[in-house]
Amino acid sequence: xxxxxxxxxAAGAGSAxxxxxxxxxxxxxxxxxxxxxxxxxVSDRGAILWTRADRGSQMRVExxxxxxxxxxxxxxxxxxxxxxxxTGKVKLQGLRPGQRYHYRIQAEGEQQSEALEGSFTTxxxxxxxxxxxxxxxxxxxxxxxxxxxxxxxxFQAMADAEPDFFLCSGDFVYSDGPLVESVALPDGxxxxxxxxxxxxxxxxxxxxxxxxxxxxxxxxxxxAYLARVPMVNQWDDHEVVxxxxxxxxxxxxQYTEKNVDVLxxxxxxxxxxxxxxxxxxxxxxxxxxxxxSYGPLLEVFVLDMRTFKSANPDADTAPGEILGAxxxxxxxxxxxxxxxxxxxxxxxxxxxxxxxxxxxxQEGVSNGTGGAPGGRETEIANLLSYCKSEGVRNMxxxxxxxxxxxxHHYSPERATFQDFDPFWEFVSGPLNAGGFxxxxxxxxxxxxxxxxxxxxxxxxxxxxxxxxFGEVDIDAETETFTVSLxxxxxxxxxxxxxxxxx
Numbered sequence: 001x002x003x004x005x006x007x008x009x010a011a012g013a014g015s016a017x018x019x020x021x022x023x024x025x026x027x028x029x030x031x032x033x034x035x036x037x038x039x040x041x042v043s044d045r046g047a048i049l050w051t052r053a054d055r056g057s058q059m060r061v062e063x064x065x066x067x068x069x070x071x072x073x074x075x076x077x078x079x080x081x082x083x084x085x086x087t088g089k090v091k092l093q094g095l096r097p098g099q100r101y102h103y104r105i106q107a108e109g110e111q112q113s114e115a116l117e118g119s120f121t122t123x124x125x126x127x128x129x130x131x132x133x134x135x136x137x138x139x140x141x142x143x144x145x146x147x148x149x150x151x152x153x154x155f156q157a158m159a160d161a162e163p164d165f166f167l168c169s170g171d172f173v174y175s176d177g178p179l180v181e182s183v184a185l186p187d188g189x190x191x192x193x194x195x196x197x198x199x200x201x202x203x204x205x206x207x208x209x210x211x212x213x214x215x216x217x218x219x220x221x222x223x224a225y226l227a228r229v230p231m232v233n234q235w236d237d238h239e240v241v242x243x244x245x246x247x248x249x250x251x252x253x254q255y256t257e258k259n260v261d262v263l264x265x266x267x268x269x270x271x272x273x274x275x276x277x278x279x280x281x282x283x284x285x286x287x288x289x290x291x292x293s294y295g296p297l298l299e300v301f302v303l304d305m306r307t308f309k310s311a312n313p314d315a316d317t318a319p320g321e322i323l324g325a326x327x328x329x330x331x332x333x334x335x336x337x338x339x340x341x342x343x344x345x346x347x348x349x350x351x352x353x354x355x356x357x358x359x360x361x362q363e364g365v366s367n368g369t370g371g372a373p374g375g376r377e378t379e380i381a382n383l384l385s386y387c388k389s390e391g392v393r394n395m396x397x398x399x400x401x402x403x404x405x406x407x408h409h410y411s412p413e414r415a416t417f418q419d420f421d422p423f424w425e426f427v428s429g430p431l432n433a434g435g436f437x438x439x440x441x442x443x444x445x446x447x448x449x450x451x452x453x454x455x456x457x458x459x460x461x462x463x464x465x466x467x468x469f470g471e472v473d474i475d476a477e478t479e480t481f482t483v484s485l486x487x488x489x490x491x492x493x494x495x496x497x498x499x500x501x502x
Contacts, residue, residue: 030114031057031107034086035214036223037118040276042165042230043293044097044123050276051116052087052214053080053107059088060112062104065096067119069104080107085210087273097295098124118227121164123295127476130298133158133229134167134346135469136400138216140174140238140433141459142183144193145219152216152432154467155225157490161471166229167300169400169429170236170348172275173212175203175267177238183461191461194218202241204257206266212239213274232292233275234302236348236401240267243363245309264306289327291334297474299340301331305348305365312361313375322349322365322376328383335392341479341500344472345397350427351380352410352447353402353439364401370443373417377444384420384445393421393501396481398470400429404437404454405468405485407494408447415446424498426483428470434459435466451485451494462488 031053038050049061059077062069077090095101100121107113123130138152145151158166179199183191193199196218198211217223237244240263241255248260257263271288278290289304308324323331335343349355355364367374373381387395408425412418425447435455441447455466467488474481481498 030111031055031109032113033105033107033116035217036227037103037105037116038226038276039103039118039120039230041232041278041290041292042120042122044125044295045093045095047092047095047101047120047122047230048276048278049077049090049092049103049105049118050087051105051107052085052274053113055086055109056081057086057107057109057113059090060106060108061090062115063092064102065099067102069102072104077105084273085207089276091278095122097122098126098128116227120230123164123293125295127296127479129476130294130474131161131163131471132165132167132294133161133163133469133471134169134398134400135429135431136169136236136348137171137238137403137430137433138173139179139199140171140177140403140430142177142179142193143191143433143462144179144195144199144215146192146462147194148192149463150221152219152221154431154469154488155219155221157486157488158469159225159228160490163229163471165232165294166225167232167344167346167398168234169346169398170234171238171400171430171433172233172235173216174238174433175209175212176241178202185461185463189463191463202254203267204255204263206269209267209270210274213270231276232300232302232346233271233277234304234346234348235271235288235306237306239271240264240306243312243357244306245311246307247311289330293340296339297341297476297479298344299338299342300344300346301334302346303327303331303348310376312357312363313367318375319378320375321379323379323383328379331383332386332390335387335395336390338392341394342474342481343392343395345395347397347399349401350399350408351397351425352408352441352445353427354442355402355439366442366444368442371416373444377417380445381417381419388419388421394481394498395423396483396498397423397425398472399425399427402427402437402439403430403433403435404452404466405429405470405493406438406449406453407451407483407485407496408441409450411446411448413446414443414448416444418446420445424483424496426470426485428468428485430467431469432462432467434461435464436460450496453485453493468493
């Protein structure tokens with residue numbers, strides 16, 4: 001990754017270290033791991049490990065149940081080649097449930113790189129307390145890594161809670177969000193972005209999409225967090241371009257490539273290469289949507305609300321797609337079969353919020369009319385009605401996308417469409433991006449905004465706060481599902497304890 005030259009020349013000796021990849025000397029003949037280590041999609045007996053090197057080499061892993069790596073198991077990983085931008089993954093199987101694992105990763109060429117360490121805990125087979133976090137939106141609206149602000153400092157507050165895993169609800173990168181060196185703030189101070197070449201324009205090429213991930217992984221708070229906390233990734237729009245849908249042809253002057261399907265294919269490859277999920281090279285079907293089983297208390301249903309999305313329509317009643325027929329059938333089937341107490345629906349778009357896309361068009365699930373289900377609402381109505389008829393209980397929807405935090409309760413008593421059981425949807429974000437909102441609610445599924453925390457103005461900077469993450473605690477004894485909405489420093493803004501319905 002090339003750091004922008006003009007930023008380096010402007011930086012003093014102290015800040016220049018922050019702009020490169022820490023601890024790397026490219027004069028050395030040894031391979032180097034450039035962007036940390038990660039684990040992802042951890043279940044009771046499996047996990048995926050990830051890293052990236054600076055050159056062609058072989059990925060080597062040591063895995064142990066002790067932090068001193070005594071009796072460590074050695075695993076030969078894949079070749080790290082130019083074809084994947086020197087990224088690689090190892091899929092671990094046959095692990096012990098409920099076990100804390102420690103791992104070390106090296107790149108081996110003519111010599112071995114220094115080892116980087118990480119850890120994760122597998123899900124237990126018996127009831128055990130579970131804690132996880134979710135949020136989305138990183139480096140959006142011109143707010144990148146600011147060393148004076150502490151970088152992506154929200155991840156330090158998140159790490160302090162020691163979660164079992166992190167659900168990234170999309171927009172982990174802003175491929176359509178170029179950065180400038182400095183931004184004047186309303187209080188007279190200046191926000192100073194770390195810059196890299198790939199962040200000076202919108203991403204269009206495969207290397208530019210890869211560069212979005214490399215940029216975010218420059219942040220030491222994020223790298224430290226991901227080394228300790230497994231991640232579950234889904235994508236939303238900014239991994240490709242704002243508000244995209246398949247088949248779209250852009251009318252934006254900053255893009256040379258106008259065909260969104262071409263851009264999405266490149267973005268999808270970079271997404272698969274740079275996140276530790278079970279899709280792409282480690283999933284024969286190449287699907288982003290999938291189920292993560294995390295013991296008897298929890299299953300996470302990770303949705304893909306982009307790949308099969310119909311065009312952003314005007315507010316009408318014609319049927320539309322947000323999941324697509326195959327994904328909807330899969331979700332119904334897996335929810336019906338699930339024996340987990342709680343079913344967390346990881347949605348990259350909220351259900352009842354009205355999210356526009358220009359004059360008259362709708363970006364989200366809601367069609368904005370408040371009437372009978374129309375457009376993309378038809379699939380959600382179909383799903384909710386099915387879950388009621390099949391006795392699927394204890395669904396909780398978790399999402400980000402709208403850049404504020406909220407708790408929504410959906411009830412047929414308030415709804416135009418009434419064939420469903422009441423449920424909760426919790427919204428949290430951004431992690432480090434502009435604050436917006438709140439959005440209006442659509443009455444079709446009867447939502448009530450029980451709690452809302454939004455900034456006073458559009459595109460409020462992280463320096464003013466209004467950065468949020470959500471945290472879930474499931475008690476093994478009572479099976480209570482407690483959701484806490486937290487701020488930039490980890491303070492609880494709202495909490496709701498949900499009791500399981502038998």
